[in-house]
Amino acid sequence: MNEASFLDHYDPTAYEKPSVAVDLVLMSIVNGTPAVLLVCRDAHPFQHCWALPGGFVGIGEGLDEAAHRILADKAHMGEAYVEQLYTFGAVDRDPRMRIVSVAYFALLPAASFTAALKAASDLTLAKLFVPWAGETGGMVQAHSADGKTLALAFDHDAMLGVAMLRLRGKLDYSALGFALLPELFTLRALQDVHEAILGVRLNKPAFRRRMLDRGWLEPTGERETGASFRPAELYRYRNPSEGGE
Amino acid sequence: MNEASFLDHYDPTAYEKPSVAVDLVLMSIVNGTPAVLLVCRDAHPFQHCWALPGGFVGIGEGLDEAAHRILADKAHMGEAYVEQLYTFGAVDRDPRMRIVSVAYFALLPAASFTAALKAASDLTLAKLFVPWAGETGGMVQAHSADGKTLALAFDHDAMLGVAMLRLRGKLDYSALGFALLPELFTLRALQDVHEAILGVRLNKPAFRRRMLDRGWLEPTGERETGASFRPAELYRYRNPSEGGE
DNA sequence: GCAAAAGTGTTAATGCTACACCCATGT
DNA sequence: ACATGGGTGTAGCATTAACACTTTTGC
Numbered sequence: 001m002n003e004a005s006f007l008d009h010y011d012p013t014a015y016e017k018p019s020v021a022v023d024l025v026l027m028s029i030v031n032g033t034p035a036v037l038l039v040c041r042d043a044h045p046f047q048h049c050w051a052l053p054g055g056f057v058g059i060g061e062g063l064d065e066a067a068h069r070i071l072a073d074k075a076h077m078g079e080a081y082v083e084q085l086y087t088f089g090a091v092d093r094d095p096r097m098r099i100v101s102v103a104y105f106a107l108l109p110a111a112s113f114t115a116a117l118k119a120a121s122d123l124t125l126a127k128l129f130v131p132w133a134g135e136t137g138g139m140v141q142a143h144s145a146d147g148k149t150l151a152l153a154f155d156h157d158a159m160l161g162v163a164m165l166r167l168r169g170k171l172d173y174s175a176l177g178f179a180l181l182p183e184l185f186t187l188r189a190l191q192d193v194h195e196a197i198l199g200v201r202l203n204k205p206a207f208r209r210r211m212l213d214r215g216w217l218e219p220t221g222e223r224e225t226g227a228s229f230r231p232a233e234l235y236r237y238r239n240p241s242e243g244g245e
Numbered sequence: 246m247n248e249a250s251f252l253d254h255y256d257p258t259a260y261e262k263p264s265v266a267v268d269l270v271l272m273s274i275v276n277g278t279p280a281v282l283l284v285c286r287d288a289h290p291f292q293h294c295w296a297l298p299g300g301f302v303g304i305g306e307g308l309d310e311a312a313h314r315i316l317a318d319k320a321h322m323g324e325a326y327v328e329q330l331y332t333f334g335a336v337d338r339d340p341r342m343r344i345v346s347v348a349y350f351a352l353l354p355a356a357s358f359t360a361a362l363k364a365a366s367d368l369t370l371a372k373l374f375v376p377w378a379g380e381t382g383g384m385v386q387a388h389s390a391d392g393k394t395l396a397l398a399f400d401h402d403a404m405l406g407v408a409m410l411r412l413r414g415k416l417d418y419s420a421l422g423f424a425l426l427p428e429l430f431t432l433r434a435l436q437d438v439h440e441a442i443l444g445v446r447l448n449k450p451a452f453r454r455r456m457l458d459r460g461w462l463e464p465t466g467e468r469e470t471g472a473s474f475r476p477a478e479l480y481r482y483r484n485p486s487e488g489g490e
Numbered sequence: 491g492c493a494a495a496a497g498t499g500t501t502a503a504t505g506c507t508a509c510a511c512c513c514a515t516g517t
Numbered sequence: 518a519c520a521t522g523g524g525t526g527t528a529g530c531a532t533t534a535a536c537a538c539t540t541t542t543g544c
């Protein structure tokens with residue numbers, strides 16, 4: 001049997017298949033606190049509950065492609081750092097039917113959220129409360145603006161936990177932190193981001209030197225304005241592998 | 246519309262779905278070299294090519310469950326450390342049809358492979374050649390016993406690359422290395438495993454102390470036998486969180 | 491000039507590397 | 518006795534944490 005005749009005989013409908021979905025954990029640091037974008041579900045199940053933006057993967061669409069489509073359509077966001085997180089496939093994770101969901105997380109500067117929140121009324125920006133400090137992660141709680149704990153649909157709280165764990169784990173050996181800041185930023189802002197994610201205070205001189213020695217920061221010569229004290233220098237992230245001077 | 250009536254109206258067959266599969270990267274360290282279990286495909290596509298053991302996920306079966314089933318049925322293995330790796334979902338990764346594959350990797354002591362290789366004739370144990378040394382991973386080559394490079398089916402070489410990257414990354418802050426050794430082992434054997442994975446020689450006293458200071462090793466008092474030199478003490482891995490004395 | 495935060499220097503502690511040495515076993 | 522690898526002690530090096538200090542701006 002050659003390959004062509006094999007393909008003729010292959011029957012993709014022989015077995016019942018799960019549906020494949022993508023869910024996005026869109027994170028940022030807002031006022032020194034980790035935050036996530038949630039959408040209010042208007043349909044069953046979990047109607048009127050908060051959930052991560054997500055959707056089904058089309059038959060002619062790659063997983064990363066689907067993640068970017070949902071980022072644009074459901075979350076009204078443009079470019080962002082996007083990375084696959086983990087795939088959730090418990091049989092009972094959706095009461096309707098069998099759905100395997102590939103969780104992605106995306107990191108954005110806080111300013112990117114304000115436009116999206118104005119564009120769609122069913123979105124909210126929930127603050128994250130992370131009770132655990134070290135590497136081994138537990139659950140993460142999403143809080144609304146008035147401090148109430150939000151109940152999330154499906155297993156989306158587990159997705160938040162995995163996202164937070166990944167973020168903490170990769171923060172200090174990857175360029176992940178820069179995705180949460182605007183193009184130009186001060187070293188203090190970068191330190192604030194790290195402190196918000198790790199949940200600990202860091203030593204200022206040590207942090208400065210660690211970051212500068214890494215060679216990822218390019219001083220712009222420009223200064224921050226508007227403060228009533230000495231203005232900090234603005235830096236830009238530069239990928240160390242490309243663009244060597 | 247209440248939830249019950251919603252479920253009545255929901256039509257899971259409205260859209261064409263991808264198939265969902267699980268592929269396993271079964272790794273071990275054999276004679277100081279990373280090795281992976283491959284199966285010879287007897288069907289199109291990639292007939293007579295080597296591939297990772299894998300299979301479709303049943304409609305009533307969780308992803309982890311499917312991984313363990315394939316571990317038992319296709320690889321003839323029992324208990325093992327199993328961890329989800331990454332999900333591959335490019336549209337053209339399988340010429341037959343759209344298949345989203347969740348890659349898992351499992352770590353086993355070398356002795357577990359000999360029984361499996363005897364039980365099934367379509368299995369082989371390929372040595373891995375890892376050309377890159379640092380954190381940023383490239384491709385990994387699977388070599389047969391006579392040193393020839395094996396061409397792998399689908400995107401399975403990419404799966405091998407991700408597995409090797411994960412293994413290297415987690416080796417020295419997790420208990421992952423112990424899954425590659427039998428229950429009782431010497432510190433030298435543990436060091437050999439680390440050196441094989443990292444691809445570098447390690448300093449003996451430093452390695453000993455790092456491992457012992459971590460508190461994961463329990464000395465058994467027993468000694469290795471059969472060597473013509475001073476017999477090494479046998480240790481056992483003990484999970485630090487549970488089972489405190 | 492004063493307050494506040496940016497930015498820099500110096501010291502202390504920590505962890506790791508490297509080397510040297512002793513120990514136990516089979517031949 | 519000797520060769521071989523297991524096991525331990527000590528000194529040197531590098532990295533990092535901690536503290537004190539100087540600099541620059543607005544009021």
